[in-house]
Amino acid sequence: MPLDIEEFRKAGYKAIDRICEYYYSLQDKSVVSQVQPGYLREALPEEAPEHGEDFDAIQDDYQKLIVPGLTHWQHPSFFAYFPTACTFEGMLGDLYASSATNPGFNWSCSPACTELEAVVMDWSAKLLGLSPEFYNTSGIGGGVMMTTASDSALTAIVAARSRHIRTHPGTPLDKLVIYVTSQTHSLGLKAGLVLGLQVRVLDVKAEDNFAVRGESVKKAIEEDRESGREPFVLVATVGTTSSGAVDRIDEIGTVLREYPNIWLHVDAAWAGMTLSCPEYRETARLEAINNYATSFCTNFHKWGLVNFDASTLWVRERTLLTDALDITPEFLRTKHGDEGTVIDYRNWHLGLGRRFRSLKVWFVLRSWGVEGVRGYIRKCIALNDIFASAIRSSPDFELVTPPSFALTVFRLSPSTLTPQPLSLESLNDLNRLFYTRLSKRHDLLLTQTQLNGVFCIRFAVGAARTEEADVRRAVDVIREEATLAASAWQEVKATG
Amino acid sequence: MPLDIEEFRKAGYKAIDRICEYYYSLQDKSVVSQVQPGYLREALPEEAPEHGEDFDAIQDDYQKLIVPGLTHWQHPSFFAYFPTACTFEGMLGDLYASSATNPGFNWSCSPACTELEAVVMDWSAKLLGLSPEFYNTSGIGGGVMMTTASDSALTAIVAARSRHIRTHPGTPLDKLVIYVTSQTHSLGLKAGLVLGLQVRVLDVKAEDNFAVRGESVKKAIEEDRESGREPFVLVATVGTTSSGAVDRIDEIGTVLREYPNIWLHVDAAWAGMTLSCPEYRETARLEAINNYATSFCTNFHKWGLVNFDASTLWVRERTLLTDALDITPEFLRTKHGDEGTVIDYRNWHLGLGRRFRSLKVWFVLRSWGVEGVRGYIRKCIALNDIFASAIRSSPDFELVTPPSFALTVFRLSPSTLTPQPLSLESLNDLNRLFYTRLSKRHDLLLTQTQLNGVFCIRFAVGAARTEEADVRRAVDVIREEATLAASAWQEVKATG
Structure with a gap:
């Protein structure tokens, strides 16, 4: 029996109460779920019920069957992986966003979604000390919200490949090489798998604290170019997963000045949030990012207090994204889009539809x-x-x-x-x-x-x-x- | 001032009440937002506030500034595009999911997420009448939740390309061709842009109600292969965006039997939900889907009553995805993953982290x-x-x-x-x-x-x-x- 408005009010209050209870009791729970593989399938029917069930029973089953199967990333003794953010403000932002669900693919299909995203991306750029070149107000660079750092990096790599092919027409794809290091997040190798392109993994040394140096990059580029391969993008990291290493963006940037067609994507999925504090900007190499990065990503859903998913991607030139990804069939044409007076974010990312993610960032900030x-x-x-x-x-x-x-x-x-x-x-x-x-x-x-x-x-x-x-x-x-x-x-x- | 638990309870109740008000007054609103480009930037400060603001004021600003900028996809007189689903059950599913946010990339990082997804994908497969070969319980095929139909199609195309390269080692990427029709959703051309591959757009005729026929497919394949190109995937549609056309999956499937290396992806993003009703299964070509589709996608977030995003993708062989996309660095290794006793959904999609989307599907069903x-x-x-x-x-x-x-x-x-x-x-x-x-x-x-x-x-x-x-x-x-x-x-x- 689908909920009507008043039944929703009752169920909604109950959900809010249950979430309060969850947070009151969180520290007493086992951090890691203790269930065994298959526990849930055993507990559930083999197919959806023929007739609708009472929502109270459904909510009770959430408590009884789902909560025990959660590993509690918000537990105070969760020190694994990197954090995944969860704040009450983030939850409420998501709740409002889902109460008026729409696919947000262009300005007119819900103007507030595009407008707020453009604004909070600028707020966030300022919070992190990024150069004004990355602000949406620059009209040249800009910021967009993605699902994950993998999505952000893949988008940057696609745009880099597209630029490379535009400037070097006829290059066989098989000659192209993505650069990552042995410490880069799996997003580097995964982008190689997704795009079917070669990935060169640069070694790093313990004596450099597992950061890649300019000279390794230069040596690799020269070797590759001599043997006919074409490196076109380098994924550098500020805060690697294994050890929090910060690649030498300064040295890499200097090297890449000689190879302006190689795109520098800086993945600061986790450590990017440290840039909000002036005292960490030197360690996190803000100046080099501002000088050299073609694109920059951090995940507010990791260390930025915003519920998953909220990956933020900035590019120095928005046309690098739209030149690579613009598709406008007749049924997506709109007056404002045709006039070019608005951002149509669908041309800044890999899919079409998108969630209204900026709302939770706005609430949190x-x-x-x-x-x-x-x-x-x-x-x-x-x-x-x-x-x-x-x-x-x-x-x-x-x-x-x-x-x-x-x-x-x-x-x-x-x-x-x-x-x-x-x-x-x-x-x-x-x-x-x-x-x-x-x-x-x-x-x-x-x-x-x-x-x-x-x-x-x-x-x-x-x-x-x-x-x-x-x-x-x-x-x-x-x-x-x-x-x-x-x-x-x-x-x-x-x-x- | 971040919300504490009791402040969240208050703010949460208020949000629920506001959503009730929204639905009581929905039919009186303008369907399309009447704001002008830039309206929100003018209304907001240039940067995030230095000191935290009162959450009541923030919620009021949602009402005052955001709601007028929404186009109301749930308005009873919204007849544009295709619907984007929004139900109270979907909202509450999303709310619970975001209350215990986690990145869900493998089984152990929150078992309930993987387990419930595996179960509801089977419930959904049964609801739609898909062949048991697509059930997760088959151990061979399986279902996974993606963000959008673009994401689902891109994933299928990546897996198809990967299979083609494995079975035809040394094929230059530039020889590969993706098949779509002039009526395929922009996801087809976009996949071509993302992957840098050729796309062949097959013409359709008004007399065929804009559906592609087997003979057109056969002719194109023969032409392409004669001139050294290698078609490796065909995106067929059940319910095209422009006119709801249903491609002749039966004829295409028969043709593709001769070319077993060409992957048939069926995109039923919108019309897939009609398969829930036995009387529409013939029109929507269920039998041909079950006989011939390598992968099948429908979006519960379109016509399936589940809030965006909830795209469901089934494959006849799960190893086609994992062979293309498996990445397991040391920090992602787990006991159960090593033992192979559980699904690690990160190897079934393009990114790493993923939302707990199955919860809202479970609530709705x-x-x-x-x-x-x-x-x-x-x-x-x-x-x-x-x-x-x-x-x-x-x-x-x-x-x-x-x-x-x-x-x-x-x-x-x-x-x-x-x-x-x-x-x-x-x-x-x-x-x-x-x-x-x-x-x-x-x-x-x-x-x-x-x-x-x-x-x-x-x-x-x-x-x-x-x-x-x-x-x-x-x-x-x-x-x-x-x-x-x-x-x-x-x-x-x-x-x-």
């Missing part, structure tokens, strides 16, 4: 204010500093690379817990065992990675409710599990 | 029931029949092509309103003038199109609140504007 956003970023970094100091001061742990913003990458490297120093291989084995123990716990969550052959553990702060006590408790748990892991490992060694 | 969904589809088609009959029985209008499901394409073709029969050119001019008049009205919205050089007007029924009275009123308005258009046109002719 207004409710938190610039000061509130900065306060949150600073707090996360301060909490990570507490964690990193604890690791640094412990004789049985080591930082694998310097902490980056709110991310610490560390490993167990016993000096008291095992009798003698261990080889890399043994250390990797020990750390795998240590991580396996950690990942079985219900009260916190971290993730694993590898850095040039070193198995290590990532600790990322970002859930809006994480406090100092949560971080200190994590340190205790990690120490305890380290001791147990080391002794278990020694037992295995002794008996093996 | 349970609350409406199969019976409710069918009742809604049948009602829309019945309302369109009323409209089409009125057009058919009027001496001054003609149907340009037979009505298709809930879409009527018509034009003014005066036998009483003008003194003598008009040429095609004159008819097109007259209809443009007629459409311009119609599109200036606030009380209803239709869209224009062209069919093989004939300018025509589309009338699509789909808003969940449209009733017979709305359709009859639309007929009256259209008749009235036709009379005025014809006399204005004659005046221009007389004085010109």
Whole structure:
């Protein structure tokens, strides 16, 4: 029985109440869902019901069947991956947006969607200190909201390929090369798969903190060009997933000045939000971004307090997108579109329809204010500093690379817990065992990675409710599990 | 000042109340927003506020500044484009999903997201009568939720290209050709732009009701292959945008049996929902879809009562997607993923992170029931029949092509309103003038199109609140504007 307006009011209040309950009890839940594969299929009928069901029962099933199957990314002890933002303002923005759903593909199909997106992208550009060249008001550059950083990067790479082919007509696609580094997010390799293009993965060194340097880029370009390949885009990262590395955008930018046809896309999906704080702009290489980036992306849905999805992409020239992606069949023609007086965002992205994402960004920026956003970023970094100091001061742990913003990458490297120093291989084995123990716990969550052959553990702060006590408790748990892991490992060694 | 839990409860109730008000007053609003380009930028500050603002004021600004800038796709007199669904159940599904935001890229990062998606895709497959080969329980085929039909088609085309290259190693990308028809949604040409591949646009004939036939496909394939090109995917449509044409999937499928390496993607973004009703399955060519489609897409967010975005894609072999798109770096490895016991949907689509979209589908299917969904589809088609009959029985209008499901394409073709029969050119001019008049009205919205050089007007029924009275009123308005258009046109002719 479809809900009528008054039934919706009742169901809506109940949903709001349930969400309040969820947040009151969040810290008592297991961070990671404890369900087993297939749990939900067993609990549900094999097909949709013939007759409509009572909505109360449906909402109760959400509580009973879905909540236990969630891993709680907003749990104060969620230190895994990177954060995925969730704020009450973001939720309400999404709620209003879905109450008047429309596909937003051009200005007239809902002017507010396009207009607000153009405005909040400028607000966000200013918040991050981006050059006015990227503002929508520039009329030349501009910003657009995408689903994810993968979407943003893919769009940039498509536009780069399109420009390359326009300026070098007849180039076989098989000659083109996308540049990424061994630390680039999977979006780099995935773009290669999607577009069917070659990807060259540039190596990085531990001594450079896993950032790619200008000279590696220059060497690769020269090699490729000599052998007839044509690099046309480089994806650089500010804040890599594995270790938070910040590529040397300054050096890369200088090199690329000699190769103006190579597009520089800067993926700052996670760390881009640090640019909201003036004191981190140097570390996050804002000046180089402003000088050299052809496109720049950060995800407000990661560390920017806006609910998923809210990836923001800026380009220095909007025509680079529209020249690559403009399609206007008769049924999409409109008076304002024909006149060119408005932005038709459908020509700035890969699909046609789009959600009204800017509303939640607007709600968050207004409710938190610039000061509130900065306060949150600073707090996360301060909490990570507490964690990193604890690791640094412990004789049985080591930082694998310097902490980056709110991310610490560390490993167990016993000096008291095992009798003698261990080889890399043994250390990797020990750390795998240590991580396996950690990942079985219900009260916190971290993730694993590898850095040039070193198995290590990532600790990322970002859930809006994480406090100092949560971080200190994590340190205790990690120490305890380290001791147990080391002794278990020694037992295995002794008996093996 | 960020909202705390109790402030959120208050703000949430208010949002729910505002949405109720919106729906109580919807029919009194202008269907199309009457704002002018730039209206919102003028009303907003140039940057985000330094200090957080009161959320009451923000919600009030939504009412004051955003609502007037919306075109109301849920208005009962919205007959433009195709519908974009919006139900209370869909909204609440989205609300719960955003209350526990997570990026859903693999099973363990929130098991419920993957599990529910796998289940509701099977429920939906059954609702539509798809072959069990497409069910997730088949272990071979399967279904996945995407953002839009463009996303679904692009994914299918990428997988098709990847398969083609695997089976024909060394094929230059420049030889590959995507097949679409002149009636295919812009997603076809856009996929060509995105992937940098050739697109061959097959002509269709009015006598075939703008559907592509098997013989055209066969002829094109033979021509292309003779000249060294390699068609590898064909996008067929069930319910084209311009006229609701249903391509001859049966004939195309038979032809493609001879070319098993050509992937048949069936885009039924709009009309796919008619498959929920047994009586439309023959018209919508279910049997041929089940026999021949490599992949099939429909958008629940169009005519399926689920809020945007909710595009559903099924493939006959899931490995066709994962072979093309699997990326598993160290930091994304999980126990269950390594064991292969779960679906990791990130390898079924182009990005990494994804929204928890299945929740709103689950809510809608349970609350409406199969019976409710069918009742809604049948009602829309019945309302369109009323409209089409009125057009058919009027001496001054003609149907340009037979009505298709809930879409009527018509034009003014005066036998009483003008003194003598008009040429095609004159008819097109007259209809443009007629459409311009119609599109200036606030009380209803239709869209224009062209069919093989004939300018025509589309009338699509789909808003969940449209009733017979709305359709009859639309007929009256259209008749009235036709009379005025014809006399204005004659005046221009007389004085010109």
